[in-house]
Amino acid sequence: MEISALQKERAGYQPKLPKALQGAVKVKEGTPTQSVDNQEEIKKLFPNTYGMPLVEFEPAETANNAKMNVGVILSGGQAPGGHNVISGLFDEIKKLNPENRLYGFLMGPGGLVDHNYMEITAEFLQAYRNTGGFDMIGSGRTKLEKEDQFEKGLEIIRKLDIKAIVIIGGDDSNTNACVLAEYYAAKQYGVQVIGCPKTIDGDLKNDQIETSFGFDTATKTYSELIGNIERDCNSARKYWHFIKLMGRSASHIALECALQTQPNICLISEEIQAKDLTLNDIIENIATVVAHRAAQGNNFGVVLIPEGLIEFIPAIGRLIQELNDLLAAHGADYMHLDEEAQRKYILAHLSAENRATFETLPEGVARQLSLDRDPHGNVQVSLIETEKLISDMVAAKLGKWEQEGKFTGKFAAQHHFLGYEGRCAAPSNFDADYCYALGSSAAQLIANGKTGYMAIVKNTTAVADQWKAGGVPITMMMNMERRNGEMKPVIRKALVELDGAPFKEFAAQRDRWARETCYIYPGPIQYWGPSSVCDQTTKTLELEQAK
Template sequence: MELLSLNKSYFEIQRLRYRPDTLAFLDTIKSQHFQDSTTPPSCSQELQESLPNLCRIPDVSIFKGEATSSPPLKIGVLLSGGHAPGGHNVVIGLFDGLRAFNPKSRLFGFIKGPLGLIRGLYKDLDISKIYDYYNLGGFDMLSSSREQITTKEQKSTILATVKKLKLDGLLIIGGNHSNTNTAMLAEYFLEHNCSIPVIGVPKTIDGDLKNHWIETSLGFHTSCRIYSEMIGNLMKDTLSIKKYHHFVRLMGQRASYTTLECGLQTQPNITLISEHIAIRKLSLKQLCKHIALSLISRYRSGKNYSTMLIPEGLIKHISDTRKLIHELNLLLLKQKLPLEKLLEKLSPEALKTFRSLPPEIAQQILTARDSYGNILVSKISTEELLATLVKKEIHKIDPQMDFSPVAHFFGYESRAGFPSNFDCNYGIALGIFSALFLVRKKTGYMVTINNLAKPYKEWKGGGAPLYKMMHVEALGKTLTPKIKTDSVHPHSPALQYLLKQGEECLLNDSYRFPGPLQYFGEKELIDQRPLTLLWES
């Protein structure tokens, strides 16, 4: 009865007591120093024009030297963009890292992320405030927002806030868009002769903030394991009743990493990968006919049930729907038109595609738009689209088949989950090495941890200039520097394995049931890694 009176579950209490192995980095962080590369920095002409100061930042390596302290520092931190499990541990790692250099250093958390940074909303963080969030999901320690820092007025206001608080550094915990903010602020500060360092860490459940320097993003492992448990439950239900065909849409507008990871974790009958569909140049009709024939083959072998995974951004990778979306984006960028006039301006191919869509999907494509007028694929029910069109194809080919589709979208259910031990350790390590970059006055870098597939004690901290992860792309009518979004590569070992298993998974019930994330018990059970990371290491 005593436990029932507490405002924390017994499980939450146990997670608050867990201390990640990567806290061991605190023992040596004071003796870590930076060596600038002697190779002159280089970047594209377009980036040079937009980020002239950042493009002069050198590569760095970390070496062990004499242990040195720092004067008391005042550092700002914000959680930016969508939630990702492990974000709280970055703040805690940063706090502990700063105190390792000087116990009198202070940490200020900006409330509601970039919005708080713009409006000057913050709170002074101490142990009593932050340790209550140790190893917990969500971003409720500080909250978050998705504001893009683009205008001179915003940047000027932020610089004034930073100077008013007499901050010695700023850390932004975020994904592609958030760390574009990091780069733009670092550039603005340098342009205005402000030596305050601004750095970022890679956080996103989509897993698409990934490149030569970043092995995987914080929160991706936890998110995919939560989805995988849910998918496993659906597959077990399907095996039990032997009746339904589950169409499951997963997060990932730009890249299919979540679907790839969950496909490896669960081995459903069909796993669609957007990038692979794009290479094959399949039309919507071709894709739906292929799925229909696959499900009919199962039906004829006595298996009138299945589970299929669908990436959120699939509709932008199918050849004819991609063309339709591209044409609509261009038309709506120029002017607002009534539906009839809009359809008149479409090419014959795009118009044919539009008229082939179920009415509710066509309506979503016309109305789901961002501030630049581009179609928001996250608002399009691709799972419903495929279920409807596949059903039509099945009834054409084999009218006797009783086809019962069930559509699901697994989205925000995972982003505030309790972080896996892997993400807990990853967050702490990122925070500690962020402290190192800020203490050593390094600006314009993304903090990274490498050797993530290895035991925690073999992890290596590092970082790379943000401009190396950027390119210039069109936003509306403006060319803007942005962090590149990574995509699943066609020759990725993880993808090749998934494709190789495709026939086996389709025809047989080779389902894999990961179960819920485990936090206590055997090391092999509680310290797992993303399967995509293991395949690519």
């Protein structure tokens, strides 16, 4: 495979490990745990993997020479650092016993079910150390949720003498990992399942998981691009740039990028929901800032928009909930109809309040909300051009104000969607180290007989050798939620907390950013140089962990 000069140099980077993982390891068990909500239901669904203790690793006198073959799966959307999880996992199982083997299942969970796999060797792995992407073994979105899938997977697990499967994924993938762990435990098959917290969205976090991997690199990549756009904006001084940012539900990416780049406006979906704002309220607020800046002679600015915004506008959120149920129950009745007939069918079956909301939406957006969902039952929000929708509505509002003599400036918009640009970037030093430690932790959880756990690394704002590694039972993070029309056990998503330090810091500054031009240009991720530049964490983590 062809590699760049950067990749060649980067291959030689040795990720830093917490002290507890640098030599022989022993386990310290904490108190029993319970799920974040719906304790009785979750306990009933996961009797074999519920209530297990938190685990922390400590240095040991003697090494555990566990003999074990391990299978690894990359699941869901890409996130920078996935290859380093696999590198850490490989190095740790080889350290335990050089005869141990690592098998990668190809193109996601489907590789386990369809028996598509390869053995990962030291020579093969070398080209992928400290690189972005999931191209080492590929990823996929097959959901592991049916017994015949579990049994089919077991066949190849037995054939390769695999002791444990490591699933590297987000909240939905780790929910599936928990279901698989419970099934194999209930059947007493002796197969362990361990999860790793991955998602650039930053919404897989809680008291035990400080951050999901990939968030650091992705937000730094987006912030570089936003900084470049801001600098262009401040140079040409004639455009308003509307930038939609990936993050299908939570607004963590938008908030982090705002803290790094100080745009004029950043919408936070969770705040919009909490304040029960309408789409018109949002437009009015943006137009007011545009008009204020125009009055100062500044006909330019930057607006950050979270990808999932549309679902958080309360009236639209209620509409989507009813559309989800309608699609689950009656989708087959109308999906084959032409556009006009589909629209009529939907309008006829909606409640009065939701029908009124549906009728006010631009036709393209209304159609998108009523179409097929993604594999997890979610609206495919990345396909909705929210940035265009908002700028068009702002333009219409300003046009009206102009006629009324309330606006005398100029307004011209540019649109951007920053999504795929950040998912496979070469991992920052933080993500390279963090992911390597997660992979090492996963191996130690297996060696110590754990199943239904997620590997964790804490104290991540300290230097790497002071990080604390261990595991958390996946059931601890679960609650019951409505998915595809029925209640299902899922890992609770972490949304932006409006009383949390990152949002408070943003809220304290944003009025000044709206009025003045306070842009910051972070520049590209740095891999070599002063630690203050190369090893810095996200602003979010810094503010959340501030002691």
